[in-house]
Amino acid sequence: MRFEIRHETEYQYSHAVFLEPHLLRIRPRSDASQRLIEFDLEISPEPTGCAHLVDLDGNATMRPWFSGHHDHLRFVSHSIVETLRDQPFAYLLDAEADSLPVQYEQIQLQLAPYLRHDAGPAVTDLAAQILSASESKPATFARLLNQRIHDLCPTETRLEGDPLTPAQTLGRGRGACRDVSVLFMEVCRVAGLAARFTSGYVAGSADQERFLHAWAEVYLPGAGWRGYDPSLGLVVADRHVALASGPGSMDARPFVGRFRGSNVEAQMSVQLQISTDVSA
Template sequence: MSVYQIEHAIDYTYDKPVTFAPHQLRLRPRSNLHQSVTKFALTISPTPQKLVEAVDLDGNDSIVAWFDNNPTPQLQIQIQATVTTHLVDPFNYLLAPWAASLPLDYPLSMSSQLQPYLAGYLARSIDPIAAEIAAEIWTTVDGNTLAFLTQLNQRIYHNCTYSLRQTGAALPPSSVWKNRSGSCRDLATLFIEVCRAVGLAGRFVSGYEAGAETDDRHLHAWAEIYLPGAGWRGYDPTHGLVVADGHIAIASSPFPAHTTPVEGTLRTIGMVAAAMSYRLLIQKA
């Protein structure tokens, strides 16, 4: 068990005063068996007229901020949180015997629920290069499910270079593998796509890599795979790790875009130049 204190600030500045449409914020870490939030505070400037808390379609905590029509040249969002992580041993589970070999064939009742987690990232069809990687690893491990996940995690980690990319959608899996390079969200999307090629349901997770000893912090992303008997289990191909108590999840979804920490538009008409900066401090209590 580990306890972390988090301070995360995101600042947007504009070249002229603007007004805001409602903004959806996914910045509150989730609470479940793997982690619990004991403190959370949100500060927004300019102060919103109204804040509405909700649980979104994917089960994530969401806060929608409604603003007045007074123009302002900046938007500042800051959270402070204390989170306790509980997943000390990520292998403490019993995999259902029928799920030990690939391809995975979920029971009909389960597969209908998991359909969004089994479709391809683009055009709902599996990327052919991801399918090739899946077939090669599948052959190497003789269809063993857990060995497949371990080999895939290590293959991406050892063959792809991490590159920081603060904005933009996750790149197509084939592009990431061809270039052997990507951001954490690109590498996570590649991992998920390869898993889906052999019938493993996967979802995208945004959060913090709290266990790393560094002052150079960034919002992080990884994958979670649904393993019958074990539930959702995390894999971090950026670092070749199985997710344990050093990761803090904020939001998850079958679609990476649905985990964006701040989502919203401007009401202001016309061209506006914007810049974004952030500060992230994570300390172990």
């Protein structure tokens, strides 16, 4: 499937401010699941300079810096991406992925940030339920957990703010896509399945209002990182475009930055347009 994506984010400030260097993770990644065909980015005001780097999770990251004082900051990205993974279960697991907790052996140290958790009783209990239902099979566990969270916590739209804690999401019985993704990750980690947070885009109907999306990925030896979207109850295939991934939501945020100024009010607006071509 081919995606064409226009993503505009603008910050308006009540007074001119000094913009600190920003960190941008808005360039779609190229990997085994998707291919970036075209990408361009407009930044206003024009930055004094911009560094391009690759972070610890392999995300293509940009770091622009600015001079002077400005009353706005606008990013407009245009991407064309071809998604490649039409069969999400086309893999052969290694022997160490036969049972939970997964025996990651030689990559245990590398995966430590994706296994760290601080789960409370409600999350631990949910993990125990899914472990029993899945007979501790990692891929089955992820699939059943994905559907269970989708059933337990209907999706709501919350445009701003950090994700809720897993306990808060379970207690409320609903959550934004980032909330249920963090819940999914925490339950996986309790069970001994490495998980990370992913931000990106998802296909939808032409008349649907679009927002940045989030889901989770788990590391299955023999299959690598595989996505699960509890907000939609789907295993991620060719209808998702990933921007960035990391151990936590902050590690995959598309825009990170600060400004300097006194008594300043800031307003953010986002316009996202996504078109898809299934024949591509």
